[in-house]
Amino acid sequence: MNNNAMIQKLNEILKWEYAGLIQYTQFSFLVSGLHREVYEKFFRKNGEEALSHAQQVGDRIVTLGGIPTVERGEVNVSNDLVEMLKLSHELESRHARLYAEALAMCGESNLALRLMLEEIGRDEQEGADHIEKLLKGLDAADTTAAQPSAVRSA
C-alpha cells in the first residue's frame, strides 16, 4: 500500500464526511411540516454518523503519519424534503464510492485500516440503498411540495 496515496484518499473522504455533518445537520434544522416528526431525527442521526466516521478517518490519517484536512466538500441546502433526500442520496453514493476506492488501494497488510473501510463502506452503501427506497415511496404530492424549492450550494 502506498501510504501517501492512502492519506490523500482518506483526506478526500474526511472532507466529504465534514460536508455530510453540515448538510445533514442543516436539513435537520430546516425540515418542516408533518414529516418533521420523523425526518428531524433521521437527518440529525445521519449528521452524527458523519461526525463519527470523520473521527475514525481522522484518527487513521494520523496513525499513517498524515495531517487531517480542515476543508469540507460542497454543501447543498434545501427546504424541500424530497430534494433533501435526493441530495442525501447523492452524498451517500459519493461516500460509498470513496470508501470502495480506498478499499481497493488498501491491500491485505493493514487489517485495522481495511476493517474500518469495510465497515464504514458498508454503512454508506446501506445508507444510499435506504434513501433510494425512501425516495421510491415518495412523490411530489406526498410531501412539502407546496414549498418553493430552493437548492443552493455553500
Ligand SMILES: [Fe+2]
Ligand atoms: Fe460516512
Ligand SMILES: [Fe+2]
Ligand atoms: Fe455517508
